[in-house]
């Protein structure tokens with residue numbers, strides 16, 4: 138879709154292209170919003186494939202919101218597939234009912250390409266990582282503030298209006314280059330995120346910052362609205378994923394979703410190097426990226442510190458050694474991966 142890993146992203150920042158969610162508000166879908174699930178999804182997919190419909194009908198983004206609302210009634214947003222009726226107050230594994238914003242601020246610590254990033258942290262997570270670096274957020278799904286989608290949309294618009302290029306004479310530190318949806322993990326809150334986009338008119342790229350354990354259905358709801366997938370590829374095998382994050386079938390699901398994301402938008406793939414996991418996780422992950430994901434940016438991260446319950450697991454109970462991080466970087470360099478700035 139572009140000649141460089143983040144070309145389209147830069148064009149949106151340069152105001153020569155629009156964020157994709159804005160287009161999904163303008164394309165109409167040849168369906169009634171009250172149609173059955175299958176018909177609604179079929180019309181949604183046809184609209185995404187470019188089927189032109191010039192008559193009356195709901196906007197593509199409205200169809201996505203309705204599909205997300207229905208998905209929450211037997212929740213299948215992530216591959217835990219709890220089937221909880223969250224609309225009736227039944228919590229699933231993540232514990233998330235209504236969206237709670239744990240914090241929102243201009244993040245200067247993200248990849249240089251994304252800074253300054255308006256980062257919206259949701260409470261709760263679909264994973265149970267024993268070494269979670271954000272456990273105060275991920276393990277408390279009912280903490281945080283309830284902010285209406287309309288109000289959050291206004292907050293986003295204010296960040297967009299005050300964005301100027303860092304370093305310019307008119308630089309305003311309250312401005313943002315993008316909206317960065319994260320947690321915990323944002324997957325449980327897809328409906329709320331789409332509703333916020335529906336109330337927003339800011340031409341800001343939308344960044345999906347996630348563990349990528351979504352169902353295909355949820356991935357489909359993101360299609361056509363996300364500009365950059367900022368993914369967290371954690372494990373190179375299912376045993377490590379099960380033991381350290383309590384998830385099943387990790388590698389098949391996360392690889393599948395990386396391929397879906399690659400086909401939909403631009404990507405930055407993150408990998409946090411864990412102590413004692415260079416051979417079992419880092420090497421196979423980076424090898425898979427080299428073999429399967431052309432034209433993506435990769436961030437090999439070395440800031441691991443033992444947090445949360447990490448001390449109960451001997452292999453990850455210490456910080457990463459510089460030699461381990463050097464090994465990880467050498468693997469990435471040998472594979473000629475395109476690293477973030």
Ligand code: SF4
Pocket residue numbers: 212213214215216217218219220221223228229230231232233263324325
């Ligand atoms: S988003 Fe939460 S409730 Fe829904 S399937 Fe995943 S863990 Fe279960």
